Amino acid sequence: MEPIQINIRQLFVLIVLFEHGSAIVIPLGVSAKQDVWIAILLGLALGLLVFSVYGRLFRCYPDQPLVGYIQHIVGAPLGKLLGIVYVTYFLYIAARVLRDFGELLLTFAYPETPLFVLNAIMALVVMYGAYKGLEVLARTGELFLAMLYVMALAGFVLVFVSGVMDLSQLEPVLEEGWGRVWKTVFTETLYVPFGEMIVFTMLFPYVNNPAKVSRAAVIGMALTGLNLAVIAAINMIVLGPDGASRSSFPLLDTIRRIQVAHFFERLDVLFMIALIIGGFFKISIFFYAGVVGAAHLFGISKHQRIVYPLGLLVLLLSIAIASNYAEHIYEGLKIVTFYLHIPLQIIIPVLLLVIAAIRRRFGPSTK
């Protein structure tokens, strides 16, 4: 453990940026059609429940990251193995988000640029950020969050003024009953972005005020959940259920509908900036968690020493994981969710908490 310290506000900022991350640009939960906002809010509610598990685990071991206390709870050999699984998971998701990011840019802005070049540029920035460490990342975040919010507000006002909103597109509410909504919650919105809070269990020990960590995380998640629900609802109101679900990037289409006074139009750049800011923080946090996790597991005193090798690995992985965008999305929705998100975000943390509680009560004190 390196003596890095971030304050509670910086943690909050990182959580908000991370949770918005790619969730604002991808078609999140559109399989629920016009009820997508309900699916996101339910995802948030269950996500908070799942987070309470992470929060409790952190309270038991306030000075240890996930890969540290996992060894305390299940013992060194199994714990180390699980630690390696988690580190791999974080790096793999970093590679996935990096791929998302490259694909999005390639689809709508740089059709002639090779994917590798775009990913490499982003990966370089991410590696540099991780090399500089969490404090630098958090301070950058404070700057960018304000920017993101100003842009979001401007975008909202412009969409409103353009007169392209048709509230009736949200009707009929719950057309197919609750079934479709719950299905979306349990296959999409619960895990991305809310379940991904698991990555912060690696960063909580670096916060200088452990008592307030859970509160900051809960408020950050709630704020993001509301924002995402509003954005998804606006996409529906502007594009309609059919338009939004056929679109690769609903938010981009919504922004493209803006036309105010023949002057404010073609504001695609707003989307682009949101995409780059969100993408950067999401990749950075997953990557940083993977790097410090690996450093912790293998007893490397300075995490800087493995930033570049692991960064290169993530970059290559981001290219190698899928041969086209459809395959990438399919893997994300059908395979990663069931084989990675559910066990690693929910099952293992819950088991850890149960075992920790049993050990506390019956076993000799672990402290």
Place this chain on the structure above:
Amino acid sequence: MKRRIAIFVLLVVCTGMLAGCWSKKELTDLAFIIAVGLDKTKDGKYLASFQVVNPGNVAGATQRGGGAAGVPVSIYASTGDSLVEASRKASQKLSRLPYYAHTNLVVIGEEVAREGLDGVFDALERNNQFRTTARLVIAHGHSAQDVLTVLTPVDKISANQIIKTLEFSEMAWGQTMNVDVWQVIRDLSSPGRNPVVTGVKIEGNPTRGKRQTNVQSSVPDARVSLDGLALFKNGRLVKWVNGPTARGVVWVLDRIKQTNVTIPWNGKQEAIGFRTVRAKTDVEAEFKGGRPSISVHIGAEGDISEVLTMVHLNDPAVLLRLEKELDRHIENEVKQAIVSAQRVRTDVFGFGDAVHRAAPRLWKKIQNEWHDRYFPELDVTVTADIYIRRTGLRNKPYMEK
């Protein structure tokens, strides 16, 4: 020394990265396509026409007062099995790279519209340059290419002329609509609503309209004007509606902003003109014994714009009677529009969407037969509430009794 080399390498890398000119295109290498026209050739291929801005001549023409410089736009046409193929093929004639980010108008030839729009727009919405906020019109009785070739006097670029006409005519007169590609795609993909698109026609002689002399006369040899609304069914153009009926369609779709309604009074046919300032239409679905019915309610307010008969406008009771007459007049106009759509069995008003919102279960059962079976027999009640707020600068007209 080591540090210096590192900084040097960094600078070199930065210059490479920051310039950002991976696939740069110079302005002088781009052909700005301002409008796209789509027709069919005799052997069933698409004939795409591209109106390309002639930048030098647009700027020059304004400075020289529409002088003898070249034409502001030129048309490139090419054929292909699809729009993209035709567009790529046009590069054999075009000395620059076609650039679609500024395409503001899409003109569909009547023949293509009659054959069906399914799939026609896919290339447009898939492409990352093209904006689906581009306006859409149907060439009424002419080919799209003819419409695009006519040179226009006031707004030099004829695509802009058409777009601005669409915009201001919808605002002032309300018998046409300013529809964009995105809305048409939405209507095409929705089971409860079919598209309506404005038509354009050429008044005069299209072959003389392509010459620069067309804009050197105060009455051009050929003019492009808006003409009626095209109603679609299953993606195919099935009927044109004009005049008051077209305005009835626009009323139901809640797109009326301002218009002028003339009503008879004192036995005189066109006696009193009413100008709307604000209008709002609400469409609601109701159910009687499991069968849907629709109520359309129009609320509008405005001023008296013209009086051609003797009437005392400072008497509130007279205004009240005038309002009643206006209500009746507008209700008739709207009913006329609904009946003419019912006759061709196409719900261009989105009544199906209203039913869908109000009764999703019932809609599931009837949506496949909506246009053919339910819509033509649909019971529609139309009510209008018109308010005359002011009578202009005069109360009584100057004529004798």
